[in-house]
Amino acid sequence: MKGVVLALIAVIIVAAIGIGVWYYVSTPPPKKLLKVGTSPDFPPFEYIDEKGNVVGFDMDLIRALAKKIGYDDIEIITMDFDALIPALKQGKIDVIAAGMTITEKRKEEVDFTIPYWNADQAILVRKASDFRPKSPDELAGRKVGVQTGTTGEYYIVDYENRTGIDIDIKSYSSFVLAVQDLVNGRIDAVIVDTPVASMFEKQYDVVVSAIIKTGEQYGFAVRKGETELLNKLNQALDEFMKSAEWSKLVQKYFGSG
Ligand code: ARG
Numbered sequence: 001m002k003g004v005v006l007a008l009i010a011v012i013i014v015a016a017i018g019i020g021v022w023y024y025v026s027t028p029p030p031k032k033l034l035k036v037g038t039s040p041d042f043p044p045f046e047y048i049d050e051k052g053n054v055v056g057f058d059m060d061l062i063r064a065l066a067k068k069i070g071y072d073d074i075e076i077i078t079m080d081f082d083a084l085i086p087a088l089k090q091g092k093i094d095v096i097a098a099g100m101t102i103t104e105k106r107k108e109e110v111d112f113t114i115p116y117w118n119a120d121q122a123i124l125v126r127k128a129s130d131f132r133p134k135s136p137d138e139l140a141g142r143k144v145g146v147q148t149g150t151t152g153e154y155y156i157v158d159y160e161n162r163t164g165i166d167i168d169i170k171s172y173s174s175f176v177l178a179v180q181d182l183v184n185g186r187i188d189a190v191i192v193d194t195p196v197a198s199m200f201e202k203q204y205d206v207v208v209s210a211i212i213k214t215g216e217q218y219g220f221a222v223r224k225g226e227t228e229l230l231n232k233l234n235q236a237l238d239e240f241m242k243s244a245e246w247s248k249l250v251q252k253y254f255g256s257g
Contacts, residue, residue: 034066036074037093039081041147041174043199044253045099045117045218054078057253058097061116061237062220064245068236069229080173082149085109088223095233096221099193101151111224113233115217116241121152122197123212124190126182127205133189134210136165143168143187145178151216152191179204195254 038058040046046056054076063074077093084096088110101119102112123139125131133139136159146153148171160167170187172178178190179200189209192200193216197208220237222230240246 031072032070033073033075034062034071035077035092035094036062036066036097037077037079037084037087037095038098039084039147039174040078041081041176042099042193042196043203045196046097057249058099060249060252061240062095062097064240064249065220065233065236068240069232080149081147082173085221088221091223094222094226094229099196099218100221101193101216102219103151106221109224110221111226111230112219112221113230113237115219116237117195117218119193119195119216119218120214121155121191121212121216122194122208123210124179124182124192124197124200124206125188125209126185127207129185129188131188132209136167136210136212137163139167139189140165141168142189143170145170145172145181145187145190147172147175147178147192151214152193155212155214156191175200179206182206 036059038046038054040048040054040056044056045058046054049055059076066074077087079087081098084093084098084100085106087093088096096110099117100106102115106112123133123136125133136156144156144167146156146169153169153171156167156169159165160169170178172181175190175192175196178187181187182190183204183206194211200206201208220233222233
């Protein structure tokens with residue numbers, strides 16, 4: 001009788017261990033995800049593809065960097081451009097990857113990585129019209145679309161204040177909406193970063209009529225004081241930009257490199 005009880009206990013113990021081991025190997029550990037915030041209206045840096053996925057140069061780049069520094073993947077969280085810095089500060093996202101220009105003003109609120117792209121501002125107009133402004137003063141009395149909270153908006157608002165020239169500035173939550181209004185004739189021009197303007201030229205009946213040299217540089221932004229994450233991203237970015245993967249990525253989204 002005693003022998004039977006002992007054998008039973010042994011069976012139960014072995015089974016319990018078996019179940020434990022099985023559970024352990026079959027439940028993968030939670031994935032370590034880097035939460036990336038973006039505003040997907042800025043091709044080819046971030047946009048929504050035909051399948052509805054958020055894709056682009058910035059998304060591929062930040063995913064590659066995240067994997068290099070020990071994350072399993074990224075989780076993309078989309079919002080309007082002007083909501084990105086507040087979301088970062090509130091901890092809703094860990095990084096901003098949104099073709100964001102490194103500016104002194106923004107540096108008071110966030111920390112930027114080393115720059116990864118250069119840009120200026122472009123004046124984009126409708127192909128079908130004969131309006132071809134060569135400089136911002138020719139925007140006097142015109143309806144000009146910008147994206148809220150962008151350097152394009154800051155430039156034109158500042159230009160207006162500086163010169164006293166009256167421009168009818170319309171702020172949009174998304175560049176795509178601004179360009180659609182341009183195509184439909186609701187506005188006369190859009191001020192947008194040069195690399196994105198070139199992409200819109202390919203996608204819509206619009207054309208760049210002038211370039212305003214602003215000498216901007218894009219960086220990824222992290223919360224102030226997240227030095228460890230910043231240093232890791234900087235090192236990974238520096239290495240990536242010197243690698244063959246970088247030229248491949250540039251080729252994929254810009255067709256040159
Ligand atoms: N480079 C400009 C800025 O920093 C525009 C960025 C807009 N980005 C976007 N994903 N919509 O203000």
